[in-house]
Amino acid sequence: MSQQVKTDPRKQTVGPIYLNEMPTIRGRDGAVEFINDVFRVPITPTRMRTAIEARELPVYKISGCNYFSERDLAVWIRSLARPAVHRGGDAA
Template identity: 45%
Template structure:
């Protein structure tokens, strides 16, 4: 299980390819490069400009993914 507080909020993920790869490999959530680009462009997640390139933090990505989650009908936690 991933602990949000341990992820860090420093913009160390540079570019949409790196962000999508983190979502796919670490979080286990399939995100395409196109969907990640839209997330950056629409400022759906916290984004910084680092050297003219969009950057984000692991925590911001985690929060973005959690915000996209939809409850399943009849599911219990």
């Protein structure tokens, strides 16, 4: 008899293809919480506000509130990644 191992879905790697493309996340604070919890990326409400104002990610206005899609947030987070620069020497 095989045992299935239950894993916490928040601890699994999530790719954009598996994320919802419908705008279901309400508000800046909801988007920040989703990014921090699901992607485990430390984004602040101030950074999110800057991204919204600079139109760095799609925002959907529904009934006067801002909504975001999981997929758009994942693409935006990936766009923020920069490769580490190795400057030589023996530094770790």
